[in-house]
Amino acid sequence: MAKALYHKSQRVYVKPVGTWALVEKVLPHWVKDVEEPLRVTYDVGLGREFTAGELVSEEVMRRREGGNSADDAVELENWxxxxxxxxxxxxxxxxxxxxxxxxxxxxxxxxxxxxxxxxxxxxxxxxxxxxxxxxxxxNAPRMLKVCRQLSEYASRHSGELPEELQKAVRNCQGILRHVYEVGDSPKIAAE
Structure with missing residues (x-):
């Protein structure tokens, strides 16, 4: 049986998407003649339901890493x-x-x-x-973190990058779009 770990309007970090969101709905999945829900999922407004294992509360993030940045959450991924x-x-x-x-x-x-x-x-x-x-x-979560850091660096130093690095940044941005966009994502083509 499952119990709800998060409540409506609670701020949570959504690990698969790499962003913070508010729980919009707590969705228990009931089975006939059973007193407790079989499982509980959460609607956080990102296009699909998430399980408790895919979410991390704000308090847990602070306790584990001493911060609440997206990079800290990637470090929580222990694949x-x-x-x-x-x-x-x-x-x-x-x-x-x-x-x-x-x-x-x-x-x-x-x-x-x-x-x-x-x-x-x-x-x-x-x-x-x-x-x-x-x-x-x-190693995918750590590589995704490197893509994000490279993309953020490039946006801060847009006119100063050599051509080879610009190609790598475009690849990183394409990967990040593919990972974080919900719905039909463009296909990634290596340059």
């Missing part, structure tokens, strides 16, 4: 690689794998129950590629 046991093959059968007997699962939730994983057949086809993808996904 990590968990090594799951390979149930379809023993470590002896796949000695050529980077980590025999296991495969990577990227945990993106504080409670170790959300994230990214691949089917066993795909891992067997190219384990090095899947290990690379897991490391890339794990």
């Amino acid at each position: 990590r690689i968990y090594r799951a046991k390979n149930r379809w093959q023993d470590g002896d059968e796949v000695a050529s794998h980077p980590y025999p007997g296991t495969f990577p699962v990227v945990m993106t939730d504080e409670n170790d129950w959300g994230g990214w994983r691949v089917p066993g057949s795909e891992y067997d086809r190219d384990p090095s590629k899947i290990e690379y993808q897991a490391r890339l996904i794990m």
Whole structure:
């Protein structure tokens, strides 16, 4: 059963979007003949409902990081690689794998129950590629922070950047638009 962790009009940081918002509606999801809601989601006016794990209260942000900037919230994202046991093959059968007997699962939730994983057949086809993808996904919040910092630097020093850096800034701005815009986002094309 679920209990509401946030209330209407409470200011929260929305981790997937990287912005602050106010809770507009608390949306309990009820099941017939059950006294408490099965789950609770929150409408914060950003185009979809968010779970409690995707939100951080203002008090928690201050307590954890001593501030309330978007960069501090990115640091709260603790995406990590968990090594799951390979149930379809023993470590002896796949000695050529980077980590025999296991495969990577990227945990993106504080409670170790959300994230990214691949089917066993795909891992067997190219384990090095899947290990690379897991490391890339794990570092995505930090890379997003670098994109944001580079974009902010470029906006403060607009006429002073060399051409190569301007291309990188345009790529960063395209990535940020793609990540933060709700709805139909433009496709990212590397320059």
